[in-house]
Amino acid sequence: MNAGAALASVLEAGGPRLAAGLAQVEQRLAVVAGSAGDRLGGHAEATLTAGGKRLRPVLVFLCADEAERDGRLIAAGAAIELLHMATLVHDDVLDAARLRRGRPTVFATGGRQAATATGDLLFSRAFAELAAGGHPDAVRALSQASSALARGELMQRADAWSPAITRARYIERCELKTASLFAAACRLGALLGGAEPSQSDELASFGAGIGLAFQILDDVLDVSGPAHRTGKHRGTDLLDGTVTLPLIEARECDPGLAALDLRAEVTDPDAAQHICDAIAATGALDAVREEALTYVGEAKQVLTRARLSSERHAALELVADGVVERYS
Amino acid sequence: MNAGAALASVLEAGGPRLAAGLAQVEQRLAVVAGSAGDRLGGHAEATLTAGGKRLRPVLVFLCADEAERDGRLIAAGAAIELLHMATLVHDDVLDAARLRRGRPTVFATGGRQAATATGDLLFSRAFAELAAGGHPDAVRALSQASSALARGELMQRADAWSPAITRARYIERCELKTASLFAAACRLGALLGGAEPSQSDELASFGAGIGLAFQILDDVLDVSGPAHRTGKHRGTDLLDGTVTLPLIEARECDPGLAALDLRAEVTDPDAAQHICDAIAATGALDAVREEALTYVGEAKQVLTRARLSSERHAALELVADGVVERYS
Secondary structure, eight states: OOHHHHHHHHHHHHHHHHHHHHHHHHHHHHHHHHTTOGGGHHHHHHHHTSOOOOHHHHHHHHTOSSOOOTTHHHHHHHHHHHHHHHHHHHHHHHTTOOEETTEEOHHHHHHHHHHHHHHHHHHHHHHHHHHHHTOHHHHHHHHHHHHHHHHHHHHHHHHTTOTTOOHHHHHHHHIIIIIHHHHHHHHHHHHHTTOOHHHHHHHHHHHHHHHHHHHHHHHHHHHHOOHHHHTSOTTHHHHHTOOOHHHHHHHTTOHHHHTOOHHHHOOSHHHHHHHHHHHHHTTHHHHHHHHHHHHHHHHHHHHHTTOOOHHHHHHHHHHHHHHHHTTO | OOHHHHHHHHHHHHHHHHHHHHHHHHHHHHHHHHTTOGGGHHHHHHHHTSOOOOHHHHHHHHTOSSOOOTTHHHHHHHHHHHHHHHHHHHHHHHHTOOEETTEEOHHHHHHHHHHHHHHHHHHHHHHHHHHHHTOHHHHHHHHHHHHHHHHHHHHHHHTTTOTTOOHHHHHHHHIIIIIHHHHHHHHHHHHHTTOOHHHHHHHHHHHHHHHHHHHHHHHHHHHHOOHHHHTSOTTHHHHHTOOOHHHHHHHTTOHHHHTOOHHHHOOSHHHHHHHHHHHHHTTHHHHHHHHHHHHHHHHHHHHHTTOOOHHHHHHHHHHHHHHHHTTO
């Protein structure tokens, strides 16, 4: 099953209410992009309408106990997607990336300055969406996630090329830079959809778990390839000096990898691919995939404690499965 | 009177309540910087504690009718300063600026990636400060200002090197990229300090007026120098392709300037200084300074309609005078 098929199953399980909600999020994103003002908004518009799985808005709707009223779930879905987009636009600036999802990035079409400002604009609009609804708890959840994303990015920069990155440090970074936004999507849905506080915590914990697995599997894919799945060379993380779990695991059984000086030895794509092969040869990729599956399993366990309707429970389990299947 | 003396007068006029509020904003900024986590927070901390006039927090306090309660004005002052700092950090990345206020920028000490993430973190923390207080109107005011800042930056990029920039277009850009934050500072103070809606609007209008004058006078200074006041060469705006009011005015009476192709002809600091001299020779700088003073005068007129205590009225007039005196 590919990612598209997995999402189709989620949509089927979520029923017409989910499909209608997602359609309204798309409309809202188009309005936000248009409101940026004549051609200035063009960069933002291209980014917002470039597709993507809208996985985070899906989580917002599925974590809401009550049906939509007064547009609050749509606003939350749009806000979380705007924040996600903002980080992608800034990441593309930092990586000087010219393509994303097969389309030119804002960096490619508008340059560094327009892309930085576009990212800032998307950040601002994310908060504007939620602020309009007047739910302080929701704004707080978004700002906590937004801070976590930035802290995760700072941590990744601070740790670059360091041979001393532990598994715990790696997990903390993934929690900040990826899991926090999945958790926030679930928390927003729960908060605005009438959940009890304990249920909000459980759903946020579910989101964090699948977000963590999502990032770990993404990091495996960077080592395993194939390049046509990722749209980039194998080992781009290594070239950036980003130490991920596959290397951390592989170091434990390969003295050559344990002694590796990334900055000095991994200076071109060929060298990076060679290290990817060495990591794969240790069997670390399977071990790390298993670890990601463990996090997904734990997330599903938490989900059973959240006392959801069987329909929503099933749909959220499908989202969790979709995260795994995306990488299988 | 220099800027320091003007601020001292404001502090005197604002009394012990203002001084105490500003001291608490400083404490709050230090806490926020510290909370970014061990050495990761170092970049943010250096930025936040680097000083600056804290002009925007001053406006927050002076626009509040009631004394501080539950820390809401301190949170607003910190939020507005965090947002201001976020834009400065991103601007320094875009300009590859290594010094600000005589200190190394985050870009200089941490590099492009850390500086982009630090700016994002400061953005997030700004919203977190306000969200904690649970005032949706305040969050809305901040997000509108934050969107305006980014739109102003995008407009500046889109208009770069264009010979067709009108006065109206220039004023719109200044309103977005500078006046909006001054207006938001006043609106936050008014909203959280118990003002009537009409009074909030008047105070926001006052803030917008002095913010507009602030930006216009800054643009004059870029042409007039002296370089030791600005810390950069005269004509850096021209080198960036940023068309400002002095050039727009000067074009009207100098055919050579009217025919100028910035991109082709202003390619180094010497050429930029030569154009600065040509602009100055038309008398445009005095005309533009007068125009800025007109905006300050209008702002003071609006202030008289806001029915403030004579103490607050006098203090806000001093802030307006300080904006002008900074450039005299």
